[in-house]
Amino acid sequence: MNKKEEKGIKKIMKKLLAIACITALTGTMVIGCGKAAETKSESKKEEKISVMLVQSQNIDGLQEMFAKLEEEEGIKIDAQVIPDDQYVKMVQMKKASGELPDVVQNNVPHIFNILEPEKDLYDFSDEEWVSQLVQPDVSQFNGKQYAFPLKANQGCQNVIYNKDFFDKNKLEIPKTPEEFTQLCEDIKKLDVTPILMASDTWVPQMWMTAGFARAMGSDEASKEMTENIFNKKKTFADYPQLANVIDELLALRDKGYLNDDIASLTWDDAWVELSDQSGAMLFGEGLTIGQNQSMFPDTHFGVFNLPVDYDAQDLLCLSKYTSGFVVRKDCEHIDAVKKMFDCFAEPEYLNLYFASAPGFPAFKDVDGGAVQKDVYELYNSHLEDDKLVSEMNVVWGEVESLFSDHLWPYYLEALTKDDIDGQQVMDRFEKDIDKFMEQNQKEE
Amino acid sequence: MSKKAIKMSAQHKTYPFWLSIPALSVYTIFVIVPIGMSLVLSFTDWNIRRWDDPKFAGLQAFKEVIKDPDFGRAVFNTFLFAVLTTILKIGLGLILALVLYKSFKANSIFRTIFYLPCVLSMTVIGVLFTSILAKNGLLNNILNLLGLTTWQREWLGQYTTSMAWVIIIESWMWAGFNMFIFISGLQAIPRDYYEAASTEGASSWKQFTKITLPLLVPAITVNATMNIAGGMKVFDIIYILMKGGQSTDTQVLSTYAFKSFSVGYLGESSAASIILTVLVILVSFLLNYFFRKREVEV
Numbered sequence: 001m002n003k004k005e006e007k008g009i010k011k012i013m014k015k016l017l018a019i020a021c022i023t024a025l026t027g028t029m030v031i032g033c034g035k036a037a038e039t040k041s042e043s044k045k046e047e048k049i050s051v052m053l054v055q056s057q058n059i060d061g062l063q064e065m066f067a068k069l070e071e072e073e074g075i076k077i078d079a080q081v082i083p084d085d086q087y088v089k090m091v092q093m094k095k096a097s098g099e100l101p102d103v104v105q106n107n108v109p110h111i112f113n114i115l116e117p118e119k120d121l122y123d124f125s126d127e128e129w130v131s132q133l134v135q136p137d138v139s140q141f142n143g144k145q146y147a148f149p150l151k152a153n154q155g156c157q158n159v160i161y162n163k164d165f166f167d168k169n170k171l172e173i174p175k176t177p178e179e180f181t182q183l184c185e186d187i188k189k190l191d192v193t194p195i196l197m198a199s200d201t202w203v204p205q206m207w208m209t210a211g212f213a214r215a216m217g218s219d220e221a222s223k224e225m226t227e228n229i230f231n232k233k234k235t236f237a238d239y240p241q242l243a244n245v246i247d248e249l250l251a252l253r254d255k256g257y258l259n260d261d262i263a264s265l266t267w268d269d270a271w272v273e274l275s276d277q278s279g280a281m282l283f284g285e286g287l288t289i290g291q292n293q294s295m296f297p298d299t300h301f302g303v304f305n306l307p308v309d310y311d312a313q314d315l316l317c318l319s320k321y322t323s324g325f326v327v328r329k330d331c332e333h334i335d336a337v338k339k340m341f342d343c344f345a346e347p348e349y350l351n352l353y354f355a356s357a358p359g360f361p362a363f364k365d366v367d368g369g370a371v372q373k374d375v376y377e378l379y380n381s382h383l384e385d386d387k388l389v390s391e392m393n394v395v396w397g398e399v400e401s402l403f404s405d406h407l408w409p410y411y412l413e414a415l416t417k418d419d420i421d422g423q424q425v426m427d428r429f430e431k432d433i434d435k436f437m438e439q440n441q442k443e444e
Numbered sequence: 445m446s447k448k449a450i451k452m453s454a455q456h457k458t459y460p461f462w463l464s465i466p467a468l469s470v471y472t473i474f475v476i477v478p479i480g481m482s483l484v485l486s487f488t489d490w491n492i493r494r495w496d497d498p499k500f501a502g503l504q505a506f507k508e509v510i511k512d513p514d515f516g517r518a519v520f521n522t523f524l525f526a527v528l529t530t531i532l533k534i535g536l537g538l539i540l541a542l543v544l545y546k547s548f549k550a551n552s553i554f555r556t557i558f559y560l561p562c563v564l565s566m567t568v569i570g571v572l573f574t575s576i577l578a579k580n581g582l583l584n585n586i587l588n589l590l591g592l593t594t595w596q597r598e599w600l601g602q603y604t605t606s607m608a609w610v611i612i613i614e615s616w617m618w619a620g621f622n623m624f625i626f627i628s629g630l631q632a633i634p635r636d637y638y639e640a641a642s643t644e645g646a647s648s649w650k651q652f653t654k655i656t657l658p659l660l661v662p663a664i665t666v667n668a669t670m671n672i673a674g675g676m677k678v679f680d681i682i683y684i685l686m687k688g689g690q691s692t693d694t695q696v697l698s699t700y701a702f703k704s705f706s707v708g709y710l711g712e713s714s715a716a717s718i719i720l721t722v723l724v725i726l727v728s729f730l731l732n733y734f735f736r737k738r739e740v741e742v
Contacts, residue, residue, distance in 0.1 A: 089706050096495035199601075261579035263601030269578075405703045409692065416601060439491050439709065 047075045047336035050101035052091070055083045057105065057323045058291075061353035068352065069343055075336050088114060088401070095120065102331045107154075108139045108147040108324040110393070113400040115326060117146040122327040122334065124148065129345035132363045138322050139362070147324045148341045149362035150353055154319035155287035156305075156379055157210040157391065163300035165192070165277045173304045180307045184257040187280045194257040196279035197415065198267040201408035204249075205393075207283050208411055210317035211245035212392040215310040222395045229430070230398065230437060236426035243422030244310055246414060250422070253415060263416045275299045285319055286375035290358040293372075302374045305382070316382035320390040322362060399436050406432045479721060486715040492708030505715035509704075514692045515716070518700040522720075525611060525696060526675030526727075532615035533671050534664060537622025542656075544623065545630045555627075559620035570684030573613055574600070603693045606686060610694075614681055618674075622667045629663030630656070658740045665735035669728050676724045697723075 053059060059081060066077040080101065082090050087106065091114050094100045100120075104111065115121055118141075124130065125145045133139070139149040165171075169190060174180040184194035197204055216222040216239075228234035236242055252258060259265055259279065273279040275296040286303045293301070305316050327337050343349050350366040358369030360379075382388050393403065407429050414420040486505055490498035509515050540558050544551060561569070576582045577599035584596045600606045633656065641651050679698035686694045695703070697720040704713035 092492050092708065096492055261598045261601060264574075264578055264598055401707050405706050413692065436707070439489075439493070 047333060047339075048078055049075060049103060049333050049336055049340065050078045051080070051103040051105065051325075052087075052094075052101050053079050053081045053105045054087050054323070055081050058353060058357045061356060062105075064352040064355075065344060065349050068349060069340060073339060073343060075340055077340075085404070088404070091115065092401075100328050102333050102337060103325050103327050105323065105325050107321045108149055108326070109141065110321055110397060110400060111324075111326050112141050112146065113397040117141040117144070117326075120329055121146040122329050122331060122337075124327075124338075124341065127338065127341065129341060129363070132345055132365075134360070134362060134364060138320055139324055147326045148344065149322040149324035150344075150350070151322040151324075152360040152362050154321055154323070155285045155360065155375065156303075156382070156388075157206050157284065157317040157319055158286050158303045158378060159281050159306050160274070160284055160286065160289060161281040161302050161304070162274050162277060162279075163302040165280050166302070171280075173302075174307050177307045177309045181255075184252065184255070188256060192277060193259045193273070193279040194281060195252065195259075196265070196270040196273055196282040197258050197262045198265050198270040198282075199263050199412065200267045201404060201412055203267050203270070203284070204262075204411045204415055205403070205408045206285070207249055208245055209391045209393050210283075210306075211249070211308065211310065212242050213317050213389040213395075214308065214313075214315045215241040215245050216389075216392075217311075217313065217315070219390050219395070222390070222392060226395050229433065232434070232437075236430050237423065240423075241310055243426050246411070246422030246425055248309065250414060258415070262412070271295070274301075286378065287359050287371070289372050289375060290369065294356070301372070303372070303378050304374075305378060313387060315387050315389045316378065317391050318388045320394050324362070399433055402429070402432050402436055482714040482717050482721075485711060486718045488711045488714075490711040490714070492710055498711065501711065505709075505711040506719070508709075508712050509715050509719065514695060515700060517692060518695045518697050519723075521607070521694065522676055522678070522696045522698075522723075524607065525614070525678055526672050528611045529614045529618075529675045530668055530671040532611065533618050533622045534667050536615060536619035537667065538626050538660075540619060540623040541626030541630055545627045555620075555623070558623055561617040561619075562621045564617070566680040566684055569613065569617065570681070573609070573685060577609060600685060606694055610681055610685055613685070614675070614678070618671070622671070625663050625667050626660065629660045633659045658738075661735055661739045665732060665739065668735060669732050672731055673724050673728045676720065676727065 053062065063079075066079065069075050069077065078101075091100075091104060091106070091111075095115060100115075104115070106114075117123075123144050123146060127145070129148075130136065130145050133149065133152075135152040136145070138153055139145065139147040166173075169186075171183060171186060172179075174183045187194040197207075213219075213222055216225060225234075225239055228238075229236060259270075259273075265273075270279065270282050271292050274282055283306065289301045289303070293299075305314060307314070325341075327334070331337060345363050347363075347366045350361055350363060354361060354367060354369040356369075358371045360371070361368045393400070396403075410420075410425045410428055414422070414425050485498060487500060487502060488498035489501040489504065544555055544558070574581075578584075579598055581599075583599065587593065587595045597605055599609055637655050637659075638651055641655060646654070677698060678696055679702070682694065682696050682699055683702075697716060701713050701716035701720065704710075704716055
């Protein structure tokens, strides 16, 4: 074989090798796609529902329900767990790009501010389980059932305190604002932080959210104020009681009743400090005691309604929302979803949800677990006296997108800086609302 | 020249072009196209609630962004962060390189140790320093042990200390990377220069300022350009250590754009991103130009 022939053979070999590589690569792709298609066609046989879950909302309980559903009904749940701080953005993006999963979990009715019920969501009003709801209004929109709720509501916003610390130091539950101030003073003298406030922006906001609702005095007054502000008929300056709520909290800070590391203390660490008695009280939802008790089994926690000057009626602020599911209007697996909800409305399923996180179930006959006695009594006594008001976040739902990136950081800034007062916070938020409304008007 | 030779020569010339096609495609799809789209969308009123219907709005989005006082703060913080981290990274990197470029025992171990922070995940760094700088964290406990209780602070809770710590952490992370570039620069300087200088009686300092530093300018150019561009694009360390720059005090341009995006003002978010891109390109070019003029041939 001469050199020329050798070169020619080498050239042919190179070409053959290249063809082989291309064939192999193409083959792999085709086989890969084929497998995907095969899996797809297989999955058609078994029902598979895609679900988006919120990381903090009792995933363990839900996973148990999903496992039981798969075992008994053959319905498989393809769950995607999203961290809380990214959840709303993710839903908005998925909605905008037409990639919403079959089922979306979130706080209801807050989700109705992100997804338009009549346009985007399936109406379950005709389902049997609707008649079994304890508090249907929480999960309905214009009288229609666009969500499947897991809880009746999220409980109340109140002071959570360390009972052991109070008992040890013979401290009494305050009934008036003066008694509360005295209590904080007594605790401070013991070299313990009276009130723990965490840096997670949703923590300080609870004080304002509950305070605003109580300061307005009723849900009707809150709604009227909201309409006036959103329609630019009035400004927040016309409702000085709102700024006063913030100013009263700032006054507590100035007296040294709040922790001095608000900007960096996390909510979880605040619970640790409450348990180890570095702090005596924190403000939050009473039902969170159930979730945290397992971490601090030796600590006894209690609750009381915060006595404040701006609410002479002693109203209790209800977190009028629930963790629940909504379903895409054009969901391809609607029969499977309906079957899933039929199952979840049954005690044998929903009991699993409350086994590790006691609460108020959305459905009759479901065992909500051992809700802490104090929480239950506080809620019931105010319910009987008709002294419940809805948190302001629900009333301001239309501008919900502004909360976590605007309003809540403003609260935190007011608490961590010395030169911001309540009215400045409200004025700043009003500018955001005006801009947001302007953008929405363009849409119309 | 024969026809075959001409063909071969043409093939040789186009050969690099064909090879660069995959890289160019990826770069175009993931960099050029998004920047182009951002540029177009920044001139619209695009909103997440009008996803399919962005309307041309001229410079409205830019005006909205620029008149926002938080934006001014974000620009200031971005420049502060970029300039200080660039100086610190180059300074620390150069010191480390001068110490470690000569061969001695355990030399490679030290180089690895100093390089290690830049391969750590930002989340790990965030968790680590959040614990160190917490009120009851390691740093305050050490200060307490040393009797320096008046020095104890809520390090990540105040603007000055939190910005200072973010700058320090970023510089600590990337000083090792700068060190390696300086080491390559130092290794390229011929030994003859130093020998001649020693014979002439030049001191070590004189040798450093008259030989090392001028010949290291190309390495400084590379480091400075990369550091300033990286510093201006900062996002992760602010997002993790300062909870997304949740206070308007500690926001930088990237977190500002991200927040606009979160509220759904996509046009404004695009405008903020374009401003950031233009600033990064402009500053990088100016810096590059400044140092290139000072480069000396070996």
